[in-house]
Amino acid sequence: MGDGVESFAAMCFYGDVLESVLERVPTADLAATARVSREWLRAVRAAVRRRPRRLPWLVVHLLQGGKRRTAAFDPHSGAWVTVPAARHDTPTPVRLLRGAGGDRVCVLSLSGLTVAGDPLGKDEGVVLKAPGVWRVDPVFAAVGDRVVVLGGACQLALAEGEDASAVEVYDHESGRWTLCGPMPAALRESAAATWLSAAATDQRVYLTDRTTGCASWFDPAKLQWGPTCRLRPDAAVSSWALAPGRAGAEQLVLFGAKHGAEQAANRIIIQAWQVDGDALALSPGAAHDTMPSEMSQRLFPHDEDEEDYEEISPSIGVCGHAAGGYVYNAAEPANGAVLYELRDGEDSAVQRWAWVPCAPAVEAEPLGRVILACSPVGLDELAREPQKRPLGPQP
Template identity: 75%
Template sequence: MGVGIQAHEPKHQGQEEREAAEGDGADTAALAALYLYGDVLESVVDRVPAADLAATAGVSREWLRAVRSALRRRPRRLPWLVVHLHGRRRRTTAAYDPHSGAWLTVQAPRHATPSHVRLVRGARGDRVCALSLSGLDVAGDPLGTSACVAMKAPSVWRVDPVFAAVGDRVVALGGACQLALAEGEDAAAVEVHESGSWIACDPMPAALRESAAATWLSVAATDQRVYLADRATGWASWFDPSKRRWGPTRRLAPDASVSTWGVAPGRAGAGAERLVLFGAKRQGEGPASRVVIQTWEVDGDGLDLSPGVVHDAMPREMSERLFPRDEDEEDDEEMSPSIGVRGSATGGYVYNAAELANGAVLYELREGKDGSAVERWEWVPCAPAVRAEPLGRAILACSPVGLDELSRGLPPLSSRRAYTDAS
């Protein structure tokens, strides 16, 4: 079976040829040769950057149906890296397409959120949000181009909370303002937004109370739970908002020399949920010192290392680009490396949390249970917008990006700018 594509207006050379062939009584084979079908169409779609597909899909309804059908049969696995940058004068959004290896600028929405935006982590993609005393406005799509979803503000006033979308529920964890706490309220308070209201739940576990804020926690959200890990100590736990209960608390520290930790959703599949644990450490002394970034796979239920899984490390040339050594820096002044992780069940991005301009590294998770969790690594250059605004506040997100979001967020084809950087 094949999918035929026809363009209606204006008439192109291909359409004129088809009409001429039909008028001359050409046989079916000659007419079919002017159409794109099945595997041929999918092969074409597989090679076209997503931004160009979004423009192509607007040619006609037939094109739109054909492109969507091809993408459903051969979906693009990897999520995009989205940077929401708040500079001195304006807000800019840039999105990295891992399929084409290009950065795209996104038109600022009319309802641009203020500079105090935060991030909602979710299994189906991260969203920016704006928190105020009166409410919580969550972007309707990963690029922030569609109307926001408005809800009430959490009952406890929070200045640096973790927000996560788990299924159809939104969870607010920690980050409460100490000065605004009422009697009996807790800085590690947890609330679940369900059926239009916030429901108070048990606070964060004792091992996470000293780091109960988004700044100090690494977060991974799945369709069932939100996982939290202390970036400095490796203490971790998970929260199930549907059952409103916490899981076990474990210290994820397979390497005592690691100075900073990060977690992301693990490989998708049947059975228990899995996480990927990232750890960064300095190895060696003096001029030979370098940063090593390792990965481990963790069982989501018990928070134990997955048995039988080969644990590996980011290629040395990539970790050295994320954390280049400053030759003028004294050995005793070397800073501990700090990594950030944004990911999904198919892959994600690791970056230098202190120097976003250094770029990022894409990782792709292996399908299946055998071998290491990470199948490949790929260098991602810094977004041009971040280089142009080195003092701007950047929020990094990770999410699948579809044709609908691209068609809303990209400027007209004649003025579009796509950035590529092989450095």
């Protein structure tokens, strides 16, 4: 805004009226709004406190030609935000680190592990020592003040006695990695990020085999594994994914995708269940929630020319937070995503589903590798004035 517009706005909007207006302003615009004056800064903070923006953003990292482009979806305004290129961009391969406070991109090299300093990946990363075991496809998670790396070890680089499913924990206080026991036997055949779905809370990292539904948890503070259970409430489901549940408890949300029965075999059905994280069992009395069919069909469109469509197993991906998250087609992330908002009560997991169209950057570069992350995004992360790109009415 120019100086004249700022002065006019400051004269016309103040007090409760200003706060009411700011409650309706997209998050991406609040960072600029807060710079109008000290009064507007106070009003922005008051508006956000009075009407918290609970839902996390969907952050998409597009990797192509050794460069990374980032876009973020603001669920409050329903708009994609183009994130300026990072000053300290990291080369590929870029990976994802799950965390209760939000996902981060990271890069593993022989010299160290670099973790992005903010959810949008704009700030210079934090560099840690490299884990002792060289890995090519591990699961990364941030649990409290510790970083956990699980599985994904390079078979050719393993020393005698080392396990491909080895687990290491980095403690920031000591500044070193601790080698822990390997993954439970039920997960060792799938001990890589490609085959595992991970969810991190403030206490643990949870893993489940995407195909079998076998799951367990690891507590990095105690260096201890929990029980191993097979989370399979529906035998027809062929693809599983985990996400954190409601805040304040070790709760999870389990997502499953399957083909419909008989005449509906060319349709994909996606369901969600609440899971007790301690026991790794369905929460007592919790019913499953089903994604609206028009949304699941947009994630997994049926091609009339595919005669063997019923034999193709859908592959779902989920990135989530304590308030909600996003479900997507792991094989075709350019199809878009579905926002889910968690319910506060005990009767079911999901309160609301909403369609999220594909990021414009991904549509423009369909052959690039895409990483989908989920994180709360606040005023501090938006201080560099990213450019908003409204999408207009969606069908």
